[in-house]
Amino acid sequence: MHRSGVMIKVTIDNIEVEVEPGTTILNAARQIGGEVVPPAMCYYSKLPGTGGKCRTCLVEVAAGSTADPRPMPKLVASCSTNVMDGMIVKNKTSEKVHENRGGVVEFLLANHPLDCPVCDQAGECHLQD
Amino acid sequence: MPIDQANLNPKYMKGRKLLIEQVNIPGIETFDVYRKNGGYRSVDKAIKTMSPDDVVEEVKKSGLRGRGGAGFPTGMKWSFLAKPEGVPRYLVCNADESEPGTFKDRYLMEYLPHLLIEGMITSSYALGCNLSFIYIRGEFMWILDILEKAIAEAYAQGYLGKNILGSGYDLDLRVMPGGGAYICGEETALIESLEGKRGNPRIKPPFPAVKGLWGCPTVVNNVESIAAVVPIVNDGGDAYAQIGIGRSTGTKLISASGNLARPGVYEIDLGLSVEEFIYGDDYCRGMANGKKLKACIPGGSSVPILPHYLVTKTAAGEDRLMTYESLSDGGFATGSMLGSGGFIVFDEDQCIVRNTWNFARFYSHESCGQCSPCREGTSWMEKVLYRLENGQGNLRDIDLLAEINKKIEGNTICPLGDAAAWPVAAAIHHFREEFEWHVTNKEESQTRNFGLSKEPVSA
Numbered sequence: 001m002h003r004s005g006v007m008i009k010v011t012i013d014n015i016e017v018e019v020e021p022g023t024t025i026l027n028a029a030r031q032i033g034g035e036v037v038p039p040a041m042c043y044y045s046k047l048p049g050t051g052g053k054c055r056t057c058l059v060e061v062a063a064g065s066t067a068d069p070r071p072m073p074k075l076v077a078s079c080s081t082n083v084m085d086g087m088i089v090k091n092k093t094s095e096k097v098h099e100n101r102g103g104v105v106e107f108l109l110a111n112h113p114l115d116c117p118v119c120d121q122a123g124e125c126h127l128q129d
Numbered sequence: 130m131p132i133d134q135a136n137l138n139p140k141y142m143k144g145r146k147l148l149i150e151q152v153n154i155p156g157i158e159t160f161d162v163y164r165k166n167g168g169y170r171s172v173d174k175a176i177k178t179m180s181p182d183d184v185v186e187e188v189k190k191s192g193l194r195g196r197g198g199a200g201f202p203t204g205m206k207w208s209f210l211a212k213p214e215g216v217p218r219y220l221v222c223n224a225d226e227s228e229p230g231t232f233k234d235r236y237l238m239e240y241l242p243h244l245l246i247e248g249m250i251t252s253s254y255a256l257g258c259n260l261s262f263i264y265i266r267g268e269f270m271w272i273l274d275i276l277e278k279a280i281a282e283a284y285a286q287g288y289l290g291k292n293i294l295g296s297g298y299d300l301d302l303r304v305m306p307g308g309g310a311y312i313c314g315e316e317t318a319l320i321e322s323l324e325g326k327r328g329n330p331r332i333k334p335p336f337p338a339v340k341g342l343w344g345c346p347t348v349v350n351n352v353e354s355i356a357a358v359v360p361i362v363n364d365g366g367d368a369y370a371q372i373g374i375g376r377s378t379g380t381k382l383i384s385a386s387g388n389l390a391r392p393g394v395y396e397i398d399l400g401l402s403v404e405e406f407i408y409g410d411d412y413c414r415g416m417a418n419g420k421k422l423k424a425c426i427p428g429g430s431s432v433p434i435l436p437h438y439l440v441t442k443t444a445a446g447e448d449r450l451m452t453y454e455s456l457s458d459g460g461f462a463t464g465s466m467l468g469s470g471g472f473i474v475f476d477e478d479q480c481i482v483r484n485t486w487n488f489a490r491f492y493s494h495e496s497c498g499q500c501s502p503c504r505e506g507t508s509w510m511e512k513v514l515y516r517l518e519n520g521q522g523n524l525r526d527i528d529l530l531a532e533i534n535k536k537i538e539g540n541t542i543c544p545l546g547d548a549a550a551w552p553v554a555a556a557i558h559h560f561r562e563e564f565e566w567h568v569t570n571k572e573e574s575q576t577r578n579f580g581l582s583k584e585p586v587s588a
Contacts, residue, residue, distance in 0.1 A: 103536025107505035
């Protein structure tokens with residue numbers, strides 16, 4: 001597993017995980033799995049240039065890295081932000097994330113036809129959750 | 130709309146004009162007249178006597194801050210430019226001036242095209258670029274012709290092309306028109322558009338200084354910032370820094386519009402008081418038709434609006450000055466921003482709800498639709514404001530607007546979402562009474578305007 005030898009530590013919702021450099025916050029959270037994983041609607045790992053658009057995967061970065069522990073001023077899209085060593089991410093544990101993610105989903109639903117039975121994504125859709 | 134030339138007669142103006150001093154000289158748009166009046170001195174000076182780093186150093190010393198709206202120090206931006214070996218670097222001039230209320234760059238390019246070209250040559254030399262672009266807004270097609278003519282003249286005189294002034298420095302300058310989208314004024318969207326793609330802002334980082342145009346390091350600067358490099362190189366950065374107050378140095382073009390007796394483009398020393406600017410004889414000469422001032426947007430449509438009692442004085446009772454700091458004094462609650470210098474003034478007959486709706490409509494139209502908060506949020510705000518303006522709103526709508534605002538702000542890829550949210554938030558904050566009046570007096574609100582807002586009684 002230690003392919004490059006260098007692994008970096010990142011803490012998401014108080015759970016520490018070791019990942020390879022260049023991993024996004026989202027993928028690091030996916031390695032932990034479960035409740036910690038932010039929802040992501042526009043991100044599909046196989047497509048180049050994917051992600052960053054739907055903003056449902058916003059997370060709070062409480063500390064940027066060990067070298068620069070300042071928090072990031074804004075919520076960041078976890079699918080397009082790479083982890084740094086010593087980064088502390090708040091997803092489920094952040095009020096701000098809950099509030100703003102709720103807002104984003106509200107925006108998405110505001111103009112969304114709720115014709116779930118005819119939609120191909122039905123059953124696998126985060127909006128239904 | 131032709132600009133009243135009498136406005137700009139230097140005889141009527143005080144203060145030193147660095148950029149538009151020569152605007153009234155007949156034929157200044159041609160190379161010969163421009164050269165005779167001291168044009169292209171900065172290129173001679175920079176290329177013959179200075180190293181590129183010297184020029185960057187002068188710009189840093191001048192304290193010049195980006196004139197496009199954000200006010201980021203230009204010299205610092207330049208020094209961030211990555212300089213890997215064997216990779217070309219690009220300088221792009223952002224002439225996609227589409228902020229409602231701002232028309233200073235158009236004026237500069239229309240009357241003094243050679244000033245911009247001179248600035249581009251000097252700046253490109255400082256940054257070591259061999260190919261530079263002027264990205265011009267799609268609606269400015271006649272300016273495209275003006276610039277291309279001027280560039281052709283500069284090529285003919287040896288100021289552009291191979292081996293400029295025998296120094297061995299090569300520079301090609303191209304003008305590229307956009308398709309007329311507001312979002313292309315955002316630097317990464319501009320770069321995408323320049324590459325021939327749809328103008329969607331990129332996700333940052335990487336920043337353009339590292340990975341910009343075609344993946345190469347790129348600097349994007351506003352027209353006025355680039356033009357300001359000319360006097361900075363001519364007279365030195367220190368001389369430039371002496372004008373202005375504190376961290377707001379130099380002169381700034383302000384495009385004043387709205388219900389003013391004498392709207393137009395003015396070059397002011399930063400640090401001029403707002404009162405002097407609105408009422409002074411050298412500037413706007415007060416409100417048109419003797420009306421009262423109701424509100425003012427000091428920096429283009431995307432900055433917070435100020436009610437009449439906060440325009441000339443800050444909340445603390447100090448004089449408000451035309452500087453980056455003073456205009457933003459009081460933060461969002463009682464301040465605004467200098468922005469791009471699109472100074473819009475409203476008199477007592479204007480309806481703030483209608484104006485806010487108009488801006489919201491603009492932003493919802495211009496949102497690129499890439500990320501959801503901005504795409505959905507701006508059009509939602511537009512719908513709610515339309516309801517309020519047309520007497521179909523209810524009191525909950527006002528809180529709904531504030532709620533939507535909060536959810537857009539800071540959650541988008543580029544600043545357009547913020548730019549759409551701020552003016553609405555500020556309008557509600559300062560003119561809530563007027564919004565409520567639109568709900569409680571539905572029929573009356575369709576026939577007359579609310580008038581001045583009352584100053585809150587401070588406890």
